[in-house]
Amino acid sequence: MRPSRKDELIDKALEIFYRDGFHATGMDKLVHETGISKTSMYKYFATKEDLILATLERRHEQFTALLTEGPAARADSPKGQLMASFDTLQEWIASEGFNSCMFIKASSEFQDPSHPIHQMAAMHKRALTEHMANLARKAGAKEPEALARQLMLLKEGAIVTAHIQGKAFAAPDAKDAARTLINLACPE
Amino acid sequence: MRPSRKDELIDKALEIFYRDGFHATGMDKLVHETGISKTSMYKYFATKEDLILATLERRHEQFTALLTEGPAARADSPKGQLMASFDTLQEWIASEGFNSCMFIKASSEFQDPSHPIHQMAAMHKRALTEHMANLARKAGAKEPEALARQLMLLKEGAIVTAHIQGKAFAAPDAKDAARTLINLACPE
DNA sequence: ATGAAAATGTACTGATCGGTACACATTAAA
């Protein structure tokens, strides 16, 4: 099944929202940059908010794939995969289009916790944390949920810091701290 | 010297920008909520951007005071102050009006690294990191700058996570991880 | 009290916001 026009719209809107922000991106800009008419857009999505939600769903799918495939290809052991997830993070941060995390930015622009966009961001982070907790559990960590949450803090911190301060230190620092926490929590 | 009308504007604008976001806050809303006329506002600040920069400067002053006074009152030793800074973080996150970090949100809405608002955010974070590095150095940490940066990652992560996922775990998790890193880096 | 100067409020600007009305082009069944 070739990508439908709707899929195309989601992909391009995702790119533009990620690059320029949500409030800063008007529907007219989307029309101009995607070449898709406004009528068609509003055929696919009733409101701008619905379109934003669709782009976040896609982003969530992309990251679920990245976070499960990436580290799995790098290491066999669960402990190795925990560490490898920080290499994946480093690669992402170093990549050209990196511009912080779309969900962090979404929750910055839609702050009300009951807002669907904010809740989608919470769901995404919850899923990532659970994935880390599963790895931590398999790695034999004493308190896998706590370790997972702490490693997530390092990742969120690295993303935000790389975005604000630059890419130089954030990812390696996160990896160093993660190594300390993982080695201490997971008996060899 | 009583607070001038300009100071009043900065304080109220700070509160509203922090609560609702920058792009989402129009000048008309500021007029309505502050009771200060638009003409007066544009007498004090030539553009909305200038007003935003003024609120961020004030926020920076507030946090510089908070981050130096708070931990200093809680602990004497530099190592104790490093730990105490995470109690200050926890208190802030738990406080009612907490709504993530104004500078993180600012850099989310003004993403271009060369933008004055983005650079102001970078300056703020750099200053906080330097302050942590000074404490780490006095505490005898092996690599004080690296430790400071890692602790900052935990703080940024806790702020973002508390904002997106809720306040339940973020600050205690950050403190637990920080204790591990600090104890390992600072010889007793 | 008076007059000059500063501060203020109202009403407006053109541009852009999210969203829609409607005419036109395209398709496919008959």
Added chain:
DNA sequence: TTTAATGTGTACCGATCAGTACATTTTCAT
């Protein structure tokens, strides 16, 4: 080829955006 249905583009809607013109009020030295 005709007809109905669908898809698309243009031009527009009222609301709001950042910012301004200007008349009016307030302030204060005289």
